[in-house]
Amino acid sequence: MYRETIHHATGVTEGTASEGHATMLLTTALRREYAVEFTPAGGALITWTRRLFGTGEGSVVRAERSISLEPEMPVGNLSATTRLDLDLIAGDRHARYAEKDGRRVVTGLTWQIPAFTTARLRARGLVVEDGDRLRLSLTARLGLLAQLHRTRTTEPKGWYRPSAGDPYGAAGLNRPGGRAGMLRDGTSAATCACGALSAWGGDRDEARRLTLAHRREVAAAFIAEHLARVEAPGA
Numbered sequence: 001m002y003r004e005t006i007h008h009a010t011g012v013t014e015g016t017a018s019e020g021h022a023t024m025l026l027t028t029a030l031r032r033e034y035a036v037e038f039t040p041a042g043g044a045l046i047t048w049t050r051r052l053f054g055t056g057e058g059s060v061v062r063a064e065r066s067i068s069l070e071p072e073m074p075v076g077n078l079s080a081t082t083r084l085d086l087d088l089i090a091g092d093r094h095a096r097y098a099e100k101d102g103r104r105v106v107t108g109l110t111w112q113i114p115a116f117t118t119a120r121l122r123a124r125g126l127v128v129e130d131g132d133r134l135r136l137s138l139t140a141r142l143g144l145l146a147q148l149h150r151t152r153t154t155e156p157k158g159w160y161r162p163s164a165g166d167p168y169g170a171a172g173l174n175r176p177g178g179r180a181g182m183l184r185d186g187t188s189a190a191t192c193a194c195g196a197l198s199a200w201g202g203d204r205d206e207a208r209r210l211t212l213a214h215r216r217e218v219a220a221a222f223i224a225e226h227l228a229r230v231e232a233p234g235a
C-alpha cells in the first residue's frame with residue numbers, strides 16, 4: 001500500500017493507493033508523458049505542468065501538478081545478497097512458498113531460499129503472493145531500480161589559482177575581492193551508479209538536471225517494459 005499525495009488546482013489531497021491503483025497511475029503517467037521518478041524507498045513521484053489560460057490577452061499560466069506515492073513499508077537498503085534473492089524470485093515464474101521442516105521457505109524450479117531469509121523478505125513486504133505463485137511487490141521492484149540508479153553530482157571546483165606556467169594564468173587580473181589572477185570552474189560532473197551516465201554540467205544545477213533526466217528515462221523505460229499493458233491495435 002502507498003500513501004498517495006496529490007497536489008492539484010485547489011490544494012492537496014491525501015489518501016491510500018493499492019498496488020494496482022499505483023500501477024494504473026504510473027501507466028497513465030507514461031501515456032500522458034508526465035515525468036516519473038522512482039525513490040529508493042520503493043515509491044514514485046509523478047509531475048507534470050498544466051497550462052492554464054489566464055484572463056489577460058494571450059497569457060498562459062503554468063501550474064505544477066504532482067502525485068507522490070510513498071510506500072507504507074519502505075523497502076530500506078537492499079544488500080547485494082537480498083538483491084540476488086529478489087532476482088531469483090523475479091526471474092522464475094515457479095517461485096512460490098513451500099514448507100520445509102515445518103517452516104516457510106521460497107522455492108523455485110531449481111533453488112530454495114532458507115526459512116530465515118524467507119521470513120525477512122516477507123516481513124519487509126518485498127514479496128507478495130499472487131494466486132499460488134510468489135512475485136516481487138511493486139515497492140521492491142521500484143526500490144531495486146532506484147537503488148541501482150543512485151545518481152550524484154560533484155561540487156564545482158570554484159575559484160582556483162592556475163598553476164605557474166598556465167597560459168591562462170593572467171586571466172582575471174582585475175577581479176575584485178582578492179580574486180585577481182584566479183579562474184573559476186563551475187562545472188559539475190553528473191554520474192549514475194549504473195555507469196550509463198557520465199556527463200558534465202556547466203554548473204551544478206545543469207548537472208542535477210542531467211541526473212534527473214536520467215532517472216526519469218529509467219523510470220519511463222521500466223513502466224513501458226514491465227507495467228504498461230500491451231493494447232490491441234485499434235483498441
Ligand SMILES: [Zn+2]
Nearest residue numbers: 149192194196
Ligand atoms: Zn543509471
